[in-house]
Amino acid sequence: MPRDLLADKKTLEEMPPLSKEPAAASPPPDPMPLYRMPVSLLEERFKKMKDLHPYALLLNQDDLDDCDWLEHASFEPHEAASREKLEYRLTICGELCSGLFSSAYPTETGPLGSLVKARKFPSVDSADSDRKRLLLGHVIATKTTSNIVTDSSMDFPSDWRTNYQLGPPVGHHEEGETVCLHSLCIHPDFHGKGLGAVLLRGWTQRMRDAGIGKRIALICRERFVEFYEKAGFKKLGPSACKYGGGGWFDMVMEFENNGDEDDI
Numbered sequence: 626m627p628r629d630l631l632a633d634k635k636t637l638e639e640m641p642p643l644s645k646e647p648a649a650a651s652p653p654p655d656p657m658p659l660y661r662m663p664v665s666l667l668e669e670r671f672k673k674m675k676d677l678h679p680y681a682l683l684l685n686q687d688d689l690d691d692c693d694w695l696e697h698a699s700f701e702p703h704e705a706a707s708r709e710k711l712e713y714r715l716t717i718c719g720e721l722c723s724g725l726f727s728s729a730y731p732t733e734t735g736p737l738g739s740l741v742k743a744r745k746f747p748s749v750d751s752a753d754s755d756r757k758r759l760l761l762g763h764v765i766a767t768k769t770t771s772n773i774v775t776d777s778s779m780d781f782p783s784d785w786r787t788n789y790q791l792g793p794p795v796g797h798h799e800e801g802e803t804v805c806l807h808s809l810c811i812h813p814d815f816h817g818k819g820l821g822a823v824l825l826r827g828w829t830q831r832m833r834d835a836g837i838g839k840r841i842a843l844i845c846r847e848r849f850v851e852f853y854e855k856a857g858f859k860k861l862g863p864s865a866c867k868y869g870g871g872g873w874f875d876m877v878m879e880f881e882n883n884g885d886e887d888d889i
């Protein structure tokens with residue numbers, strides 16, 4: 626009970642000790658935006674990314690080869706999105722997708738030097754064709770009218786190349802208010818350096834600030850629940866999605882002031 630309701634007690638000694646509200650009653654803390662994080666914490670976080678100098682950009686069809694490679698290097702074949710599904714998402718709603726990039730010359734040593742020699746990459750700009758643009762991670766997303774990720778939102782229309790629809794029965798729904806995060810992955814050579822957390826945090830912040838929807842929803846395996854909780858998502862429970870054999874958990878991040886927090 627607040628102390629001012631015990632005003633008849635004259636001295637501090639007569640009052641019961643202050644107690645905190647039970648943890649369960651308080652809403653989960655919002656993840657702190659990077660720009661508000663104390664410099665000492667940021668330095669610790671970025672130490673592991675030393676020399677990578679990552680930067681985020683929107684994705685589009687030109688990134689298809691790199692996204693396709695990364696998706697299939699990161700997920701089991703039955704979970705990875707097909708090349709055509711990725712092409713659909715990058716073409717129809719690339720503005721919802723983000724890539725985390727770095728750049729390097731083939732003469733460089735270290736992990737970026739090894740990566741740049743491993744495959745063919747596009748140049749950063751035409752004035753310096755030797756400097757290659759390297760995709761280190763991606764977030765691929767669509768929008769749905771449902772409040773959670775469903776099998777139809779995971780799918781895509783077979784005639785999407787010839788028949789554009791604002792609200793097709795499956796796939797991206799332009800007027801949907803839920804952003805579905807379908808794929809978050811970091812190049813396997815660069816795991817554990819904080820890139821996944823930074824990409825996710827930057828992307829969720831962009832979705833929130835741009836007013837693109839009312840919430841972000843995703844499905845994930847149980848082992849990733851904590852990872853997403855740390856980024857501000859709430860676990861809702863087992864998902865009804867049968868994609869990739871099922872066994873997923875629904876998670877959601879509601880944007881504050883969206884006016885209908887209770888309608889999930």
Ligand SMILES: CC(C)(COP(=O)(O)OP(=O)(O)OC[C@H]1O[C@@H](n2cnc3c(N)ncnc32)[C@H](O)[C@@H]1OP(=O)(O)O)[C@@H](O)C(=O)NCCC(=O)NCCS
Pocket residue numbers: 699700809810811812815816817818819820821822823844845846848849852
């Ligand atoms: C999941 C993934 C994106 C994480 O990226 P990452 O750059 O390696 O992760 P980070 O270094 O940013 O780690 C951030 C936090 O998540 C935790 N984490 C990372 N990978 C994890 C995993 N596989 N399971 C559980 N926790 C994990 C880290 O321990 C770290 O915790 P900390 O902040 O307390 O130190 C990356 O492992 C990946 O691409 N995996 C393959 C694709 C995949 O499964 N994506 C998730 C689909 S739902």
